[in-house]
Amino acid sequence: xxxxxxxxxxxxxxxxxxxxxxxxxxxxxxxxxxxxxxxxxxxxxxxxxxxxxxxxxxxxxxxxxxxxxxxxxxxxxxxxxxxxxxxxxxxxxxxxxxxxxxxxxxxxxxxxxxxxxxxxxxxxxxxxxxxxxxxxxxxxxxxxxxxxxxxxxxxxxxxxxxxxxxxxxxxxxxxxxxxxxxxxxxxxxxxxxxxxxxxxxxxxxxxxxxxxxxxxxxxxxxxxxxxxxxxxxxxxxxxxxxxxxxxxxxxxxxxxxxxxxxxxxxxxxxxxxxxxxxxxxxxxxxxxxxxxxxxxxxxxxxxxxxxxxxxxxxxxxxxxxxxxxxxxxxxxxxxxxxxxxxxxxxxxx
Ligand SMILES: Nc1ncnc2c1ncn2[C@@H]1O[C@H](COP(=O)(O)OP(=O)(O)OP(=O)(O)O)[C@@H](O)[C@H]1O
Numbered sequence: 001x002x003x004x005x006x007x008x009x010x011x012x013x014x015x016x017x018x019x020x021x022x023x024x025x026x027x028x029x030x031x032x033x034x035x036x037x038x039x040x041x042x043x044x045x046x047x048x049x050x051x052x053x054x055x056x057x058x059x060x061x062x063x064x065x066x067x068x069x070x071x072x073x074x075x076x077x078x079x080x081x082x083x084x085x086x087x088x089x090x091x092x093x094x095x096x097x098x099x100x101x102x103x104x105x106x107x108x109x110x111x112x113x114x115x116x117x118x119x120x121x122x123x124x125x126x127x128x129x130x131x132x133x134x135x136x137x138x139x140x141x142x143x144x145x146x147x148x149x150x151x152x153x154x155x156x157x158x159x160x161x162x163x164x165x166x167x168x169x170x171x172x173x174x175x176x177x178x179x180x181x182x183x184x185x186x187x188x189x190x191x192x193x194x195x196x197x198x199x200x201x202x203x204x205x206x207x208x209x210x211x212x213x214x215x216x217x218x219x220x221x222x223x224x225x226x227x228x229x230x231x232x233x234x235x236x237x238x239x240x241x242x243x244x245x246x247x248x249x250x251x252x253x254x255x256x257x258x259x260x261x262x263x264x265x266x267x268x269x270x271x272x273x274x275x276x277x278x279x280x281x282x283x284x285x286x287x288x289x290x291x292x293x294x295x296x297x298x299x300x301x302x303x304x305x306x307x308x309x310x311x312x313x314x315x316x317x318x319x320x321x322x323x324x325x326x327x328x329x330x331x332x333x334x335x336x337x338x339x340x341x342x343x344x345x346x347x348x349x
Contacts, residue, residue, distance in 0.1 A: 004036045004071060009043070012069050016061045019054050020336055021343050025062075028343075032079060041066055042075040048339035049204070050080035050123035053332035082124065082204035082335075083342045085226075090195060092202045093127075095228040095338055097259065098221060100251065102243025104135075104212040107264035108233040110308050111298065111327075112209040113141040115231075117315045118331035120164030124204040127159060129194050130169035131221065132211040133187055139171035143311020147172055156199040163316055166203070168194050188220040195225055205335075213243075214250035222254035228338055229259035231295065236263055236282035248290060259337045260293035261286050262330050265300045269322065274299075293337050296330030299323050 013034075014026045025031050025045065033044035043062065047055065059076045066074050084094030099115070101108040112128065120126040130138035139145045142162040149157045149172045159166035170190070200206065208227075211217050221227065230251040234244035244261075251258055263283025267274040277300065287294035298304070301323040307314035315324045 002070065003038050004041060004069065006034045006036055008069060009034050009036060009041050009066065009071075012065050013043070013062065016058070016065050019057055020340050021048075025058070033077075039070055040073040040075075041071045042077070044077045044079060047078055047080040048083050048342070049335040050078075050082075051119050051332045051335035052078075052080065052339070053329070053336040080123065083339065084204075084228075085342065087226075089226040089228075090200070090206075093200060093206050094204050095342075096206045096208060096225055097334070097338070098208045098210055098218070098227055098230040098251070098256065099233060100210040100218065100230055100247045101212050101233045101240075102214070102245065102247040103240050106212075106233055106235045106240055106244075107298070107304075108212065109137040109141060109209050110304060111233045111262055111264055111330075112207050113138060113308070114304075114313050114315055114324075114327040115331045115334060116165045116205075116207045117163045117313050118328045119205055119335060121315060121319075121328075122331070122335075124335070125202055126164065127166040127168070127200050127203045127206040129206060129208045130167070130171070131191060131194070131208050131217050133170050133190060133217065134211060136169045136171040137308075138167060138169045138209060140311060141308050141313060142167055144169070144172060145311075149173055152199050154199070156197050157193070158199050163313065166200060168198055187216055188224075191217060191220050192224055205338075214246055218247075218250055219254060222251075222256055227256045228341065229257040231259050231334060232261045232286075233264055234261060234283050234286065235265045236276070236279040238279070238282070240278075241282045241286055244286065248286075257341070258290060258292045259334060259341070260295040261290075262295045263297045266297035268300045293333065295333040295337070296326055298326045298330065 014024045032046045035042045063074050089096050099112040116126050116128040130136045144160050159168045234240050261283050267276045284294045303314045303318045307317050
């Protein structure tokens with residue numbers, strides 16, 4: 001077998017496409033390093049997100065292509081640099097993603113928390129802003145109740161950090177149980193502070209857990225910053241879906257693009273048997289109707305509820321459970337959507 005050259009490997013990588021971006025790895029600038037020794041090749045690929053849903057597929061395609069030119073051993077290493085718009089929405093923050101729902105209780109906060117942890121576990125830099133000012137739940141989900149935010153020398157709030165996620169919630173400012181009877185303008189001001197007067201540092205993804213419904217906070221957020229998009233959380237039943245449609249419309253009216261739909265509490269699984277307690281396929285249908293991505297279905301599971309109540313999200317407490325895998329897959333799909341959107345719509349940073 002004749003020895004390979006770096007030029008030959010590079011040429012071959014021009015035939016391997018990113019399945020989502022539909023362009024070859026070389027044109028996309030994803031090939032960072034090539035080293036060859038005889039018939040062995042080592043390659044470093046720079047993905048557009050560490051949570052790339054197609055990592056295995058890309059690796060398989062590289063191996064196949066290189067085996068065709070006689071490579072006997074191929075090492076593929078992955079790095080990642082999240083691509084964002086050239087004009088970042090906030091200094092150092094590449095993507096701001098709102099997580100919304102039409103109705104309370106569908107598990108929006110649970111989904112937001114687990115998506116954030118999943119993205120952090122993949123190696124992304126992640127923040128979570130609990131914008132549910134009247135009914136914050138992220139301090140409970142992350143076990144940070146009772147902790148107080150401190151300010152740095154520039155008088156910016158310093159987020160708490162748990163499981164690799166930077167967290168800001170009103171629950172860590174105002175004593176628990178204190179009624180929050182703020183009016184619209186104060187709410188707007190608080191949200192503005194949470195976005196602009198926080199030492200977020202460099203973030204790939206800032207997730208914003210919205211209050212349920214289609215009220216002031218949604219509007220304020222869209223006015224205050226440029227979102228990469230919104231994610232809608234729904235359950236399969238019709239009542240939840242009808243409300244979720246309203247949330248989706250709200251995003252559209254304020255010109256926030258929809259990144260996709262996540263269906264929560266999709267089914268209960270026991271002994272390999274799935275029971276579709278709230279009906280089946282509603283979230284997927286909704287995504288199809290609105291021409292947006294269906295990001296995944298999350299089962300109803302005791303571990304998810306217990307994780308939320310105990311402050312140890314299921315991705316930390318039971319990382320190999322089917323429900324943790326479902327969250328991880330949804331997070332990867334979301335990151336994939338953002339990569340595609342950044343590539344298609346925006347000048348690259
Ligand atoms: N997949 C799931 N399996 C089991 N329990 C879940 C699941 N998703 C959410 N829950 C539980 O349902 C309850 C409501 O969830 P959560 O607070 O996330 O909803 P929400 O939509 O954010 O509600 P609200 O907007 O009213 O705060 C919580 O007790 C949570 O632990």
